[in-house]
Amino acid sequence: MWLTRYISIFKATVKDDMQKAKTAMKTMGPAKVEVPSPKDFLKKHSKEKTLPPIKKFDRNMPKKPAVPLRTDHPVMGIQSGKNFINTNAADVIMGVAKKPKPIYVDKRTGDKHDVESSGLVPKYINKKDYGVTPEYIRRRNEELKKAQEEYDRYIQENLKKAAMKRLPDEEREAILQGLKKNWEERHKEFQSLSVFIDSISKKIRKQRLEEEMKQLEYYIGVIEKHKIIYIANNA
16 A cells, blocks of 8 residues: 655645745855946947046237346445344344253264253252142141040040940050960961872961961051050959
8 A cells, every 4th residue: 555645724824924035146146147238349549538528728828937048237335334243243242151051872883862851850849839748638636636636535425335445455465466466476387288298187277377377467557557446444
């Protein structure tokens, strides 16, 4: 028995969709190309540039002034009463001598440079306001001083309410130096570790040293940042 070939019921729909989406001459070009006419062949001198049209010569155009004749002579005998020798001598005597421009030579070949723009002339230290604290810095210092006084006054009021005391400067410096010494000891111990961390104990020791150094750096930064420190009075 012969089986009939399967034919999809959507064959007609797919064929119509393909015809709608198809674009004519999309890849192969137009079906028919216009053939040039045999009468439009390339002719001789057809691509040469054409010259502009010839202008008619006009004899009445304005001309240049005539060249002086050989027999013509310039006007003679005009003299000035000014004594240029005495005038120039007086200008030189009465004039201010021109100062030479300061230069310096930095190579044996004789390269010259201006001294003013080189930075070798101490002209900034000769200014009137040289070494004087600017106004904005003085105003800033006054504001900081006033803020510190208000802060101290606020702290003194709170000290009376809460038993707190200020850490002396000598004790603060001693604590700071002790923290730095401890950090140096931990750092030296950290530097003496082996390059290869091949065991759990070495890894734990390295992590412990890193945490201790980080904690010490934090305490050192806090103490260096705050010049005045208050602590609770447990007595």
